[in-house]
Amino acid sequence: MFELLFQKFDEKIELSQGEKLLSKSFFIPKKIRKKQYLLQEGDVSKYTAFVEKGFLRCYTIDDKGTEHILQFAFEGWWIADQYSFLTNTPSRYNIDALEDCELLLLTKESEEQMLEKIPKLERYFRLLLQNSLIATIRRLESSLSDTAEEKYNRLLTNCPTIAERVPQHMIASAMGITPETLSRIRKQISLRK
Amino acid sequence: MFELLFQKFDEKIELSQGEKLLSKSFFIPKKIRKKQYLLQEGDVSKYTAFVEKGFLRCYTIDDKGTEHILQFAFEGWWIADQYSFLTNTPSRYNIDALEDCELLLLTKESEEQMLEKIPKLERYFRLLLQNSLIATIRRLESSLSDTAEEKYNRLLTNCPTIAERVPQHMIASAMGITPETLSRIRKQISLRK
DNA sequence: CGGAATGATTGACATATGTCAATGCCATTT
DNA sequence: AAATGGCATTGACATATGTCAATCATTCCG
Numbered sequence: 001m002f003e004l005l006f007q008k009f010d011e012k013i014e015l016s017q018g019e020k021l022l023s024k025s026f027f028i029p030k031k032i033r034k035k036q037y038l039l040q041e042g043d044v045s046k047y048t049a050f051v052e053k054g055f056l057r058c059y060t061i062d063d064k065g066t067e068h069i070l071q072f073a074f075e076g077w078w079i080a081d082q083y084s085f086l087t088n089t090p091s092r093y094n095i096d097a098l099e100d101c102e103l104l105l106l107t108k109e110s111e112e113q114m115l116e117k118i119p120k121l122e123r124y125f126r127l128l129l130q131n132s133l134i135a136t137i138r139r140l141e142s143s144l145s146d147t148a149e150e151k152y153n154r155l156l157t158n159c160p161t162i163a164e165r166v167p168q169h170m171i172a173s174a175m176g177i178t179p180e181t182l183s184r185i186r187k188q189i190s191l192r193k
Numbered sequence: 194m195f196e197l198l199f200q201k202f203d204e205k206i207e208l209s210q211g212e213k214l215l216s217k218s219f220f221i222p223k224k225i226r227k228k229q230y231l232l233q234e235g236d237v238s239k240y241t242a243f244v245e246k247g248f249l250r251c252y253t254i255d256d257k258g259t260e261h262i263l264q265f266a267f268e269g270w271w272i273a274d275q276y277s278f279l280t281n282t283p284s285r286y287n288i289d290a291l292e293d294c295e296l297l298l299l300t301k302e303s304e305e306q307m308l309e310k311i312p313k314l315e316r317y318f319r320l321l322l323q324n325s326l327i328a329t330i331r332r333l334e335s336s337l338s339d340t341a342e343e344k345y346n347r348l349l350t351n352c353p354t355i356a357e358r359v360p361q362h363m364i365a366s367a368m369g370i371t372p373e374t375l376s377r378i379r380k381q382i383s384l385r386k
Numbered sequence: 387c388g389g390a391a392t393g394a395t396t397g398a399c400a401t402a403t404g405t406c407a408a409t410g411c412c413a414t415t416t
Numbered sequence: 417a418a419a420t421g422g423c424a425t426t427g428a429c430a431t432a433t434g435t436c437a438a439t440c441a442t443t444c445c446g
Contacts, residue, residue, distance in 0.1 A: 082326060
């Protein structure tokens with residue numbers, strides 16, 4: 001159950017076998033079924049989750065009942081409402097599973113304890129944050145300047161498997177456009193080929 | 194020259210007088226004039242900058258020569274191309290001063306050394322990153338779901354002084370819309386009052 | 387002083403995207 | 417096999433935003 005997590009650790013830092021073993025004790029393994037919530041709007045986020053298997057989405061629901069997907073999290077990714085997790089305030093987001101998932105949960109307390117016991121992980125989490133920030137800035141940039149078609153191509157480049165795993169209307173939602181518009185964009189692209 | 198920086202430290206962590214004094218030695222104070230570059234596209238970013246005074250912008254220039262402003266950085270903010278800084282690769286961004294500025298620069302080496310000598314700062318920089326990420330996610334969310342008018346109101350709420358300090362066409366650029374559209378939106382708002 | 391540059395506004399029109407309703411497709415359930 | 421629900425597509429039309437050109441005010445500078 002920890003294979004992928006350790007693989008991710010190895011990509012950025014060097015942990016001894018003992019440290020890996022120790023780190024295990026701070027995580028809470030949890031399986032959740034498709035459509036189950038990991039976090040609901042109004043709840044305080046207690047966990048940061050590492051996705052060993054499956055994938056989830058994070059989204060809001062507006063006054064009209066429309067879902068706005070902010071991000072997906074596939075195997076090997078982390079997902080959480082950082083703000084709610086950090087400030088202990090009720091979350092504005094929903095996080096639920098789009099497939100059956102295997103997760104590794106970390107509370108704030110266990111995260112802090114783990115970083116104290118295994119200081120090398122400080123670096124891992126810092127790099128993680130930096131990379132998330134960089135990726136989010138890029139998305140913002142694209143969202144501000146690109147046409148919908150450019151955004152779609154960028155999405156496919158960054159995450160090639162997404163089209164097979166996620167219904168099109170959810171991709172549209174994550175792009176901030178309507179399903180109809182995405183459908184038309186795809187048609188135009190295919191006509192040009 | 195370090196007043197504002199220390200004030201920011203105090204908001205998040207507790208440093209002794211000695212630690213503050215020590216931290217000074219890692220920064221390079223630098224004044225730059227309005228219109229001067231801190232970073233140019235193609236250069237490798239060597240510094241993270243804390244803004245003691247003045248303000249700057251970070252932007253790209255597209256094929257047509259249009260500027261796309263990604264962010265402003267006022268007094269008390271940090272600014273850098275995290276990606277270039279982190280990976281030592283040429284930057285895609287330009288950063289220049291919109292007013293005469295007083296900056297405190299940090300190289301990667303001095304940042305690392307400083308964190309080693311003053312471990313409490315680890316927490317400060319981690320919180321800084323988390324807050325940047327949260328703020329960027331909110332902006333992305335707004336960019337994906339809100340109308341231009343909502344985005345404008347949100348910007349004014351988050352940064353009330355911006356309208357007095359930044360020309361309108363730059364605000365429009367940071368919102369990802371044209372100056373003409375922003376002008377019309379402002380007119381509509383004023384007509385409704 | 388007067389001309390040049392910069393920035394904001396406005397109008398006319400083009401294009402991109404949203405909205406709503408209808409249809410068709412496919413997989414699942416009954 | 418028939419019925420259902422979820423999803424994608426399409427058409428007609430509405431709205432938001434972009435583009436281009438003209439004008440005006442303000443500031444900058446010789």
